[in-house]
Amino acid sequence: MKAESQRIDHLGIIAGVIKEIKLVELIDERVSVDDKEEISTGEAIAGMILNGLGFSNRPMTLTPQFFENKALEKLFREGVKADHFNRFKLGRSLDDCYDYGTGELFAEVAATVCAQEGVDQRFNSLDTSALALSGEYDCDADENAILITHGYSKDHRPDLKQAMIEMMVSQDGGVPLIFEALDGNSADTTVFRERATALMDNFKNSEAPRYLVADCKLYTRETVQSALYSIGFITRIPASISAEGETIIEAVNMPVKEWTMIDKENRYRSFDIEHYGCQQRWLVISSEQMRERAMKSIDKAKEREVKKLQGELKKIGREKFACKNDAENS
Structure with a gap:
């Protein structure tokens, strides 16, 4: 009799959370699903999450290799194989998410999960972070891509180009509610003003009072008069x-x-x-x-x-x- 062992490691916990919050279903409800595909877009995204949290720094193209010795029927479902997570499927899935709107998809999924898990969203902390990157980047290669360029370096590495990340999290557990990738030279004052403006209707129509929390870059004359006057906010x-x-x-x-x-x-x-x-x-x-x-x-x-x-x-x-x-x- 031939025996074969498969590994789950800590990925079982992550897969359990993915199933509990119905992440795959939430993505598939919003992004088109092709019945001819072996795995759905939601499953492909779940696979990328498991790969990314698997202490692996290898290229995404090697994802099938990562899953070769994993118990995929436990992490996903019966019938899922490692080669289903090939670079073509992952690439198409990322394109589908981009076409839908990655920021919109993230926010909608986060809002649904927070509602079903009872996460308190009264206080919403907003901030940005910089990711320093090495290497050359062709700014004209894709006009729709974010601009990787020099900007104010929070990492104290002004010699490196960077990309910016905007994130808003709940005070209850620090659950991410909004996530956006931004140009490397984005200014916090502008980012905060645009986000406050975008949140106006959402906050005003909320059943419970909601407050936007951010540092002093939130407080400018233009931001107060264009958005903050109509919503609750906490800042320095x-x-x-x-x-x-x-x-x-x-x-x-x-x-x-x-x-x-x-x-x-x-x-x-x-x-x-x-x-x-x-x-x-x-x-x-x-x-x-x-x-x-x-x-x-x-x-x-x-x-x-x-x-x-x-x-x-x-x-x-x-x-x-x-x-x-x-x-x-x-």
């Missing part, structure tokens, strides 16, 4: 806005009893403010840890200023003046 006011510093000074000059204590080391003061034509509530947070850090920065700045003045005094002390007035005027 940029220090470049004069009203920010004025509000902090006003809060600092208030007696402690007018502050709200969070715990022993942290407290806040709330202000109802109309800014950029939008009614808002600003919170000034006072942290003992931040205060100590600020005091150290102030002490270092004072030391630098003292050394600078001492150097200037020594320089003046070596000069000769014709009279008292000349010395005072120097």
